Amino acid sequence: MADSAQAQKLVYLVTGGCGFLGEHVVRMLLQREPRLGELRVFDRHLGPWLEELKTGPVRVTAIQGDVTEAHEVAAAVAGAHVVIHTAGLVDVFGRASPETIHEVNVQGTRNVIEACVQTGTQFLVYTSSMEVVGPNTKGHPFYRGNEDTLYEAVHRHPYPCSKALAERLVLEANGREVHGGLPLVTCALRPTGIYGEGHQIMRDFYRQGLRLGGWLFRAIPASVEHGRVYVGNVAWMHVLAARELERRAALMGGQVYFCYDGSPYKSYEDFNMEFLGPCGLQLVGARPLLPYWVLVFLAALNALLQWLLRPLVLYAPLLNPYTLAVASTTFTVSTDKAQRHFGYEPLFSWEDSRTRTILWVQAAGSSAQ
Numbered sequence: 277m278a279d280s281a282q283a284q285k286l287v288y289l290v291t292g293g294c295g296f297l298g299e300h301v302v303r304m305l306l307q308r309e310p311r312l313g314e315l316r317v318f319d320r321h322l323g324p325w326l327e328e329l330k331t332g333p334v335r336v337t338a339i340q341g342d343v344t345e346a347h348e349v350a351a352a353v354a355g356a357h358v359v360i361h362t363a364g365l366v367d368v369f370g371r372a373s374p375e376t377i378h379e380v381n382v383q384g385t386r387n388v389i390e391a392c393v394q395t396g397t398q399f400l401v402y403t404s405s406m407e408v409v410g411p412n413t414k415g416h417p418f419y420r421g422n423e424d425t426l427y428e429a430v431h432r433h434p435y436p437c438s439k440a441l442a443e444r445l446v447l448e449a450n451g452r453e454v455h456g457g458l459p460l461v462t463c464a465l466r467p468t469g470i471y472g473e474g475h476q477i478m479r480d481f482y483r484q485g486l487r488l489g490g491w492l493f494r495a496i497p498a499s500v501e502h503g504r505v506y507v508g509n510v511a512w513m514h515v516l517a518a519r520e521l522e523r524r525a526a527l528m529g530g531q532v533y534f535c536y537d538g539s540p541y542k543s544y545e546d547f548n549m550e551f552l553g554p555c556g557l558q559l560v561g562a563r564p565l566l567p568y569w570v571l572v573f574l575a576a577l578n579a580l581l582q583w584l585l586r587p588l589v590l591y592a593p594l595l596n597p598y599t600l601a602v603a604s605t606t607f608t609v610s611t612d613k614a615q616r617h618f619g620y621e622p623l624f625s626w627e628d629s630r631t632r633t634i635l636w637v638q639a640a641g642s643s644a645q
């Protein structure tokens with residue numbers, strides 16, 4: 277019995293499998309999941325890199341679809357053993373409307389859950405976010421917190437609101453009976469700010485620095501610490517969680533886990549300089565060059581301009597009241613819950629993660645010129 281279970285080949289579905297994190301999850305599954313028989317990659321926009329994966333020993337099926345369309349999700353989920361749901365609209369810059377963010381992140385997640393229930397898929401791993409917890413609207417620091425740390429989670433921005441609602445749906449669905457009579461087993465992983473190969477904001481900072489002659493200017497005090505996590509380790513945690521959900525259903529079902537690794541706690545800007553520095557950029561100023569109230573004013577001005585210009589053009593700069601609040605609030609995680617529950621250890625050391633990211637930034641920068 278145990279032998280036949282071990283020999284069984286499994287069908288995995290990764291929603292959002294062509295995104296920044298999703299691509300790493302897809303590649304990690306192919307490298308590190310020995311029981312993988314078929315890998316379905318579901319995304320609204322399929323990447324051309326998927327073609328090269330189709331020549332390997334595992335069947336890779338690319339499915340162009342929209343998580344907001346229940347029938348498309350149900351068709352993709354049917355027959356899958358495990359779903360890793362990373363698809364989401366990551367927008368804290370006001371590019372999409374609050375309704376669209378809600379539709380993709382909340383209704384999309386509801387569709388995934390219902391598809392599991394209808395088609396008999398038993399295991400669901402959801403990519404949540406640290407934003408479900410905070411920083412809150414009051415700017416309270418979250419210092420070396422874990423999954424049990426008490427924190428006043430109050431959100432107003434559509435993105436964290438949507439992630440919190442979706443996470444709740446996923447956790448509440450744990451234990452629901454799926455088609456065939458077995459219980460659904462779910463868990464949610466909460467990455468902090470992810471970095472690594474494919475990180476668009478890092479690339480944008482690099483290009484901006486190049487345009488400014490190699491300089492970036494400090495805006496946030498170095499004392500504000502952020503916990504960041506390497507994308508390869510986030511992907512690895514997804515693969516392990518998905519694998520162990522079956523064996524450890526009673527322990528892991530309905531649980532949340534922060535995604536963590538050995539990346540150092542630093543301010544957002546100082547952390548980025550770990551990669552941008554070796555690529556030739558310099559961060560000017562030991563302290564912020566502008567007083568905080570000026571940044572608050574500029575962020576508010578950007579929000580006003582975005583609102584005024586919306587009928588004519590999309591104005592969505594990096595700085596707005598929400599991104600300023602997140603960047604200016606300490607949020608660091610210190611936990612071993614994933615290690616205790618399913619044996620997670622980071623696959624990539626900080627040195628490896630740093631080197632891989634630097635190489636990617638260098639390549640991304642040169643391809644831009």
Ligand SMILES: NC(=O)C1=CN([C@@H]2O[C@H](COP(=O)(O)OP(=O)(O)OC[C@H]3O[C@@H](n4cnc5c(N)ncnc54)[C@H](O)[C@@H]3O)[C@@H](O)[C@H]2O)C=CC1
Pocket residue numbers: 291292293294295296297298318319320321341342343344361362363364365366380384403404405406439466467468469470471
């Ligand atoms: N980037 C970060 O620092 C963090 C991201 N997360 C979460 O990780 C997940 C992945 O985020 P990223 O890879 O950074 O974003 P991303 O934007 O690179 O990837 C999201 C993927 O979902 C797809 N997608 C979006 N709407 C869709 C729809 N309606 N139907 C089907 N596919 C759709 C996109 O095409 C994209 O490929 C998201 O759920 C996000 O909330 C959580 C914590 C931190």
Ligand SMILES: C[C@@H](CO)CCC[C@@H](C)[C@H]1CC[C@H]2[C@@H]3[C@H](O)CC4=CC(=O)CC[C@]4(C)[C@H]3CC[C@]12C
Pocket residue numbers: 366368404405406407468469470477495496544545594595598599600602603
């Ligand atoms: C004030 C600027 C001066 O240089 C810096 C602005 C940086 C911001 C754009 C980023 C600072 C913190 C980031 C967020 C954080 O890493 C947590 C996140 C989790 C998610 O689930 C999605 C992305 C993000 C909200 C991330 C977005 C960019 C920042 C706000």
